[in-house]
Amino acid sequence: MTDxxxxxxxxxxxxxxxxxxxxxxxxxxxxxxxxxxxxxxHARAIRFSTLMRLCDALDCQPGDLLRYDRx
Numbered sequence: 188m189t190d191x192x193x194x195x196x197x198x199x200x201x202x203x204x205x206x207x208x209x210x211x212x213x214x215x216x217x218x219x220x221x222x223x224x225x226x227x228x229h230a231r232a233i234r235f236s237t238l239m240r241l242c243d244a245l246d247c248q249p250g251d252l253l254r255y256d257r258x
Contacts (some may be wrong), residue, residue, distance in 0.1 A: 194254045196225040198243050214244040 201211065208226065212219045224230050238249055245252070252258065 190258065192228075192256050194256050195228060195230070196254055197222070197241075200214055200252060204245060206245075211241075211244055215240040225230060244248055 201208065208219055208222055211217075212222055214229075214238070215222075217240070225233065238252070241252060242249060
């Protein structure tokens, strides 16, 4: 049995909005490296302030960005 995971849907949202990671980085003032870590599922945490900036730039809700995957 696998553990449940929180999956970040950043890649999908960027594609839907025809936006690059670099463009998002410039909008939210977060390095491309840190966004890549988040996008690839290697982040261990996310600050609410970062989540708010991402949601604002992507015109989405936190639930659009994060997905809880049960085994």
